Amino acid sequence: xxxxxxxxxxxxxxxxxxxxxxxxxxxxxxxxxxxxxxxxxxxxxxxxxxxxxxxxxxxxxxxxxxxxxxxxxxxxxxxxxxxxxxxxxxxxxxxxxxxxxxxxxxxxxxxxxxxxxxxxxxxxxxxxxxxxxxxxxxxxxxxxxxxxxxxxxxxxxxxxxxxxxxxxxxxxxxxxxxxxxxxxxxxxxxxxxxxxxxxxxxxxxxxxxxxxxxxxxxxxxxxxxxxxxxxxxxxxxxxxxxxxxxxxxxxxxxxxxxxxxxxxxxxxxxxxxxxxxx
Amino acid sequence: xxxxxxxxxxxxxxxxxxxxxxxxxxxxxxxxxxxxxxxxxxxxxxxxxxxxxxxxxxxxxxxxxxxxxxxxxxxxxxxxxxxxxxxxxxxxxxxxxxxxxxxxxxxxxxxxxxxxxxxxxxxxxxxxxxxxxxxxxxxxxxxxxxxxxxxxxxxxxxxxxxxxxxxxxxxxxxxxxxxxxxxxxxxxxxxxxxxxxxxxxxxxxxxxxxxxxxxxxxxxxxxxxxxxxxxxxxxxxxxxxxxxxxxxxxxxxxxxxxxxxxxxxxxxxxxxxxxxxxxxxxxxxxxxxxxxxxxxxxxxxxxxxxxxxxxxxxxxxxxxxxxxxxxxxxxxxxxxxxxxxxxxxxxxxxxxxxxxx
Numbered sequence: 001x002x003x004x005x006x007x008x009x010x011x012x013x014x015x016x017x018x019x020x021x022x023x024x025x026x027x028x029x030x031x032x033x034x035x036x037x038x039x040x041x042x043x044x045x046x047x048x049x050x051x052x053x054x055x056x057x058x059x060x061x062x063x064x065x066x067x068x069x070x071x072x073x074x075x076x077x078x079x080x081x082x083x084x085x086x087x088x089x090x091x092x093x094x095x096x097x098x099x100x101x102x103x104x105x106x107x108x109x110x111x112x113x114x115x116x117x118x119x120x121x122x123x124x125x126x127x128x129x130x131x132x133x134x135x136x137x138x139x140x141x142x143x144x145x146x147x148x149x150x151x152x153x154x155x156x157x158x159x160x161x162x163x164x165x166x167x168x169x170x171x172x173x174x175x176x177x178x179x180x181x182x183x184x185x186x187x188x189x190x191x192x193x194x195x196x197x198x199x200x201x202x203x204x205x206x207x208x209x210x211x212x213x214x215x216x217x218x219x220x221x222x223x224x225x226x227x228x229x230x231x232x233x234x235x236x237x238x239x240x241x242x243x244x245x246x247x248x249x250x251x252x253x254x255x256x257x258x259x260x261x262x263x264x265x266x267x268x269x270x271x272x273x274x275x276x277x278x
Numbered sequence: 279x280x281x282x283x284x285x286x287x288x289x290x291x292x293x294x295x296x297x298x299x300x301x302x303x304x305x306x307x308x309x310x311x312x313x314x315x316x317x318x319x320x321x322x323x324x325x326x327x328x329x330x331x332x333x334x335x336x337x338x339x340x341x342x343x344x345x346x347x348x349x350x351x352x353x354x355x356x357x358x359x360x361x362x363x364x365x366x367x368x369x370x371x372x373x374x375x376x377x378x379x380x381x382x383x384x385x386x387x388x389x390x391x392x393x394x395x396x397x398x399x400x401x402x403x404x405x406x407x408x409x410x411x412x413x414x415x416x417x418x419x420x421x422x423x424x425x426x427x428x429x430x431x432x433x434x435x436x437x438x439x440x441x442x443x444x445x446x447x448x449x450x451x452x453x454x455x456x457x458x459x460x461x462x463x464x465x466x467x468x469x470x471x472x473x474x475x476x477x478x479x480x481x482x483x484x485x486x487x488x489x490x491x492x493x494x495x496x497x498x499x500x501x502x503x504x505x506x507x508x509x510x511x512x513x514x515x516x517x518x519x520x521x522x523x524x525x526x527x528x529x530x531x532x533x534x535x536x537x538x539x540x541x542x543x544x545x546x547x548x549x550x551x552x553x554x555x556x557x558x559x560x561x562x563x564x565x566x567x568x569x570x571x572x573x574x575x576x577x578x579x580x581x582x583x584x585x586x587x588x589x590x591x592x593x594x595x596x597x598x599x600x601x602x603x604x605x606x607x608x609x610x611x612x613x614x615x616x617x618x619x620x621x622x623x624x625x626x627x628x629x630x631x632x633x634x635x
Binding site: 173175176178179180181182183184185186187189190193194197198200 | 329330331350351352353356357358360361362364365366367368377378381382425429
């Protein structure tokens with residue numbers, strides 16, 4: 001008796017969990033986006049969004065910041081992961097580095113973003129330092145610029161790339177790199193033709209994490225934009241929290257989701273190494 | 279023939295462990311050399327030092343007369359077949375093999391052409407589009423071989439390339455490798471812990487132990503005349519009998535039962551170990567009650583009779599030492615545990631290692 005139902009249980013419980021926590025909320029949003037306050041099916045919300053230039057601008061800003069954050073995180077994160085995995089010799093120093101990298105993730109995003117507001121302000125440490133070195137002679141404006149948001153985002157999301165790439169780097173078979181140099185490849189050629197391709201899945205995994213978190217981030221852009229720049233998540237928040245238009249807000253959410261999925265799907269294709277079973 | 283590889287006084291230490299201790303070795307053009315020894319003897323360390331993956335603490339390595347001691351691995355004119363093949367998982371077989379030629383500046387088309395030739399040479403002509411993970415161990419092994427010979431190196435290093443294969447396939451690959459080496463004329467340096475493998479393939483065997491070369495020689499020579507006690511015990515089975523030279527005579531006294539044997543081998547050391555191979559012993563059962571006759575033989579009691587397929591091993595207790603005799607085929611009926619036997623052998627078969635303990 002019990003055995004007959006085991007497969008049902010094994011399948012049913014995760015399915016139920018998935019339905020309750022992922023499918024149901026998403027359906028609520030999707031249904032809301034396709035209906036009006038008065039009831040009845042409509043595409044008016046989407047038409048409103050896609051016909052309006054302002055929304056396209058916000059979408060562009062959102063994805064520009066998302067892509068730039070991803071690119072910078074990879075450019076900074078790859079060497080950092082290399083340092084941690086390949087260069088650090090003492091295990092305790094590596095552990096310290098990883099802790100320093102991960103500990104900020106345990107602090108509230110709001111606190112960290114406020115920290116950056118202080119640092120990036122007119123009289124903040126960053127401006128003081130830049131002026132002290134003589135790079136600039138008047139304080140730069142960071143708050144309320146895309147650069148400011150970018151700095152905050154990279155800081156928050158960098159650990160994801162370092163951990164994903166570090167993991168991939170640690171798994172590269174050293175014999176493969178030795179084989180490459182044995183076959184006459186210089187260290188640079190070995191990196192280009194063997195090490196980097198073998199870590200590409202890790203890079204793509206990190207990039208997808210950073211990108212999805214960056215385009216959906218609310219706290220960091222909201223605090224660092226100073227009200228001058230809007231990203232999609234801020235529009236969505238407005239609709240839900242002050243305008244109370246769940247239909248319009250839902251449509252915005254679905255638009256963000258669809259655009260993000262398109263980008264992730266494209267990235268996923270790069271990440272699959274040729275000839276893998278996937 | 280010119281020396282393709284010469285190694286002079288190479289030393290390598292890892293902390294307190296001496297991995298290589300003043301190793302000297304010369305490999306001639308087109309020669310097949312086996313580095314043979316138990317794990318941890320330094321054979322793989324030596325191979326890695328030749329390939330350039332680790333820097334020796336002292337000594338000099340030259341390839342075709344050029345000192346490569348300071349050259350990084352990618353500038354050395356040799357190629358390596360790695361133990362676990364180390365094929366590039368993200369490249370298909372053709373690109374794996376074409377990797378070397380590509381790095382040497384050939385166009386993609388030329389490199390692929392060379393790669394196809396090399397794959398045909400190792401018996402995998404139509405596998406180029408496959409990926410390493412889609413192939414069996416034996417096929418991956420051939421790809422690794424093709425990738426290593428496609429660059430036409432002067433010297434090929436092989437790090438236990440057959441150890442992951444099953445026995446039958448390994449035997450076949452041993453012969454194929456030997457034939458390939460003969461047709462290519464490339465010098466092979468082959469690391470193995472399997473003495474049979476070394477005997478099958480190598481022109482000369484280098485027996486290593488504890489970071490030192492114990493003996494260099496052809497297979498039969500190493501078996502017949504081991505230079506040290508380690509070699510005698512490591513290569514094949516050996517009975518080691520302590521002996522003392524009889525002063526003023528061309529004869530030795532075996533400590534066992536005080537038997538005296540004539541000895542033609544010139545020896546300086548007053549004592550040492552005599553090596554007696556199990557197949558050189560002739561057994562004959564002594565009838566109970568009869569007094570043992572013949573001074574130039576040993577007598578003992580059989581403790582074990584072990585039948586191993588084509589031959590039989592007989593363990594005989596002589597004083598406090600157990601000797602092993604090897605009989606072709608099955609043992610006679612009266613060769614059973616408990617019986618007293620006479621162990622006869624031609625004293626000329628004794629190989630003496632002077633000074634050994």
